[in-house]
Amino acid sequence: MRSIGFIGLGSMGLPMARNLLARGFAVRGFDLRAESAAALARDGGAAAASAADAAAGADLLVLMVVNAAQAETVLFADGALDALPAGAVVALMATCPPGAVEALAGRVAAAGRRFLDAPVSGGVVGASGGTLTIMAAAPRETFEAAEPVLRAFGDKVFHVGERPGQGATVKTVNQLLCGVHIAAAAEALALAAKVGVDLGILLEVLGGSAASSWMLRNRGPRMLQDEPEVASAVDIFVKDLGIVLEAGHDARAALPLASIAHQMFLAASARGDGGADDSQVVRTYLALNGLPRPPE
Amino acid sequence: MRSIGFIGLGSMGLPMARNLLARGFAVRGFDLRAESAAALARDGGAAAASAADAAAGADLLVLMVVNAAQAETVLFADGALDALPAGAVVALMATCPPGAVEALAGRVAAAGRRFLDAPVSGGVVGASGGTLTIMAAAPRETFEAAEPVLRAFGDKVFHVGERPGQGATVKTVNQLLCGVHIAAAAEALALAAKVGVDLGILLEVLGGSAASSWMLRNRGPRMLQDEPEVASAVDIFVKDLGIVLEAGHDARAALPLASIAHQMFLAASARGDGGADDSQVVRTYLALNGLPRPPE
Numbered sequence: 001m002r003s004i005g006f007i008g009l010g011s012m013g014l015p016m017a018r019n020l021l022a023r024g025f026a027v028r029g030f031d032l033r034a035e036s037a038a039a040l041a042r043d044g045g046a047a048a049a050s051a052a053d054a055a056a057g058a059d060l061l062v063l064m065v066v067n068a069a070q071a072e073t074v075l076f077a078d079g080a081l082d083a084l085p086a087g088a089v090v091a092l093m094a095t096c097p098p099g100a101v102e103a104l105a106g107r108v109a110a111a112g113r114r115f116l117d118a119p120v121s122g123g124v125v126g127a128s129g130g131t132l133t134i135m136a137a138a139p140r141e142t143f144e145a146a147e148p149v150l151r152a153f154g155d156k157v158f159h160v161g162e163r164p165g166q167g168a169t170v171k172t173v174n175q176l177l178c179g180v181h182i183a184a185a186a187e188a189l190a191l192a193a194k195v196g197v198d199l200g201i202l203l204e205v206l207g208g209s210a211a212s213s214w215m216l217r218n219r220g221p222r223m224l225q226d227e228p229e230v231a232s233a234v235d236i237f238v239k240d241l242g243i244v245l246e247a248g249h250d251a252r253a254a255l256p257l258a259s260i261a262h263q264m265f266l267a268a269s270a271r272g273d274g275g276a277d278d279s280q281v282v283r284t285y286l287a288l289n290g291l292p293r294p295p296e
Numbered sequence: 297m298r299s300i301g302f303i304g305l306g307s308m309g310l311p312m313a314r315n316l317l318a319r320g321f322a323v324r325g326f327d328l329r330a331e332s333a334a335a336l337a338r339d340g341g342a343a344a345a346s347a348a349d350a351a352a353g354a355d356l357l358v359l360m361v362v363n364a365a366q367a368e369t370v371l372f373a374d375g376a377l378d379a380l381p382a383g384a385v386v387a388l389m390a391t392c393p394p395g396a397v398e399a400l401a402g403r404v405a406a407a408g409r410r411f412l413d414a415p416v417s418g419g420v421v422g423a424s425g426g427t428l429t430i431m432a433a434a435p436r437e438t439f440e441a442a443e444p445v446l447r448a449f450g451d452k453v454f455h456v457g458e459r460p461g462q463g464a465t466v467k468t469v470n471q472l473l474c475g476v477h478i479a480a481a482a483e484a485l486a487l488a489a490k491v492g493v494d495l496g497i498l499l500e501v502l503g504g505s506a507a508s509s510w511m512l513r514n515r516g517p518r519m520l521q522d523e524p525e526v527a528s529a530v531d532i533f534v535k536d537l538g539i540v541l542e543a544g545h546d547a548r549a550a551l552p553l554a555s556i557a558h559q560m561f562l563a564a565s566a567r568g569d570g571g572a573d574d575s576q577v578v579r580t581y582l583a584l585n586g587l588p589r590p591p592e
Contacts, residue, residue: 098491121505133505158501161493169491170501173484177507180480180553187476187553188469191540194549195394195465197457205454205466209417209429211473213509244487253490253585256556257476257483264552289549 005058013064105164119171137167190285301354309360401460415467486581
């Protein structure tokens with residue numbers, strides 16, 4: 001697999017496509033914003049004029065689009081699936097609900113192409129550095145064929161199951177924990193702010209204790225900033241925790257902590273902070289508890 | 297400070313007192329169970345006949361009792377405070393509500409003794425290994441006088457504030473995160489079990505991703521066991537998250553995630569699992585969602 005089509009060259013997709021180029025893959029990319037494909041072309045890739053143009057002749061087509069609906073549009077309405085050679089692989093790497101992934105996989109298989117459910121974790125930093133975690137589900141043969149491509153994106157590549165939808169499930173569970181951990185860090189800092197302890201010392205203590213989480217260490221310091229740079233936006237978690245709750249609904253699993261965390265991000269978005277860094281869910285707790293902003 | 301009184305020689309207190317002996321401190325210990333003080337005596341300490349006997353002549357009196365009510369009884373009803381020399385330090389190291397700690401500190405100061413609010417994190421493993429995290433609040437002079445004693449207990453000794461109650465607050469916030477992280481791990485595993493992904497692979501993926509927490513890595517594998525060894529019991533979090541909610545109530549801080557997590561531990565206790573390892577809060581999610589036990 002040397003010839004890769006790539007659809008969705010946003011803040012995640014473009015650096016991922018560049019990592020393919022750096023490993024010698026031929027990449028033909030498409031994005032709704034023409035300047036993104038032009039940027040890829042400047043780095044040695046090819047700018048496709050349409051989704052179908054990106055897919056034409058590819059061994060593997062990466063979909064790094066916004067959601068499952070966009071993946072469906074690209075594949076079926078925009079003709080990418082028809083343009084893809086028989087037996088080629090569709091790698092859906094966006095975060096999508098497990099049920100939607102299963103449905104797409106069935107339609108792709110029915111059209112004689114292979115499907116790889118392969119969402120990622122690690123954000124823009126991981127996409128740029130080639131250090132994403134990749135949670136791939138597909139029959140082993142498909143996974144092994146695609147593995148060299150996946151290793152260009154991430155250093156933690158897992159084959160989590162044979163059935164498409166299982167990758168999306170692992171990613172969903174991943175996002176459940178990420179979202180709850182960010183909201184919990186905000187809840188903890190808001191309590192500490194209300195009682196009046198030094199939040200810098202608090203983060204130092206908690207970052208080295210059993211209370212620690214990856215998100216506490218990463219987002220905690222940004223919660224103490226008034227307008228931190230946007231690493232990932234509040235509205236991403238409004239979407240992703242929505243997917244978590246949809247997965248719970250479909251599977252009949254009650255998720256009380258995730259539902260509360262979702263409401264906290266939703267409230268942040270409701271107050272106009274949807275585009276702010278997701279650490280700013282702390283503002284929901286400040287608003288809730290009558291605290292000034294920022295907490296220090 | 298070489299002469300230490302020690303009240304409360306349970307699963308935490310006894311190994312802590314032993315670490316004092318190993319560093320050459322003289323330790324006179326008391327516990328309601330006489331066999332605990334006898335065990336300390338066998339290791340080179342002295343067995344006190346009463347709380348007041350443990351405090352008599354001590355430079356510093358450690359209270360590693362069950363809760364604030366027991367600390368109050370020991371100090372005031374049982375005569376330990378009166379037995380303690382003027383200017384000696386009372387180090388309250390149990391997990392207590394910040395408001396109760398402040399009140400005790402005031403009464404100790406009024407009696408001419410010094411007060412150190414110094415709760416710990418790290419469990420029995422940290423107590424035995426001398427690797428506890430210690431969150432100490434007191435005027436700097438008191439903290440510095442007691443610091444060599446604290447360093448016998450832990451390698452992460454923080455002076456988090458000048459005012460007693462601030463240590464208890466940091467510990468409270470610590471427990472908020474610990475409790476929410478354990479419950480979140482259980483919620484995540486229950487969703488994954490319901491959808492049907494391999495839980496061992498799931499923990500491997502999540503343990504190395506942004507979804508990771510100290511508790512996920514520590515308690516997650518024990519959630520997959522049917523009857524894991526009890527490292528810390530469900531009822532400890534029923535108590536500690538109760539303290540978290542009390543602190544939130546006193547400070548007027550709404551804590552929606554902590555309140556949900558508390559309910560999950562409470563439900564585990566309600567079903568007769570209060571003495572089980574706290575990882576078994578996962579059984580609440582299994583019961584809630586009609587899943588067999590264990591989740592695999």
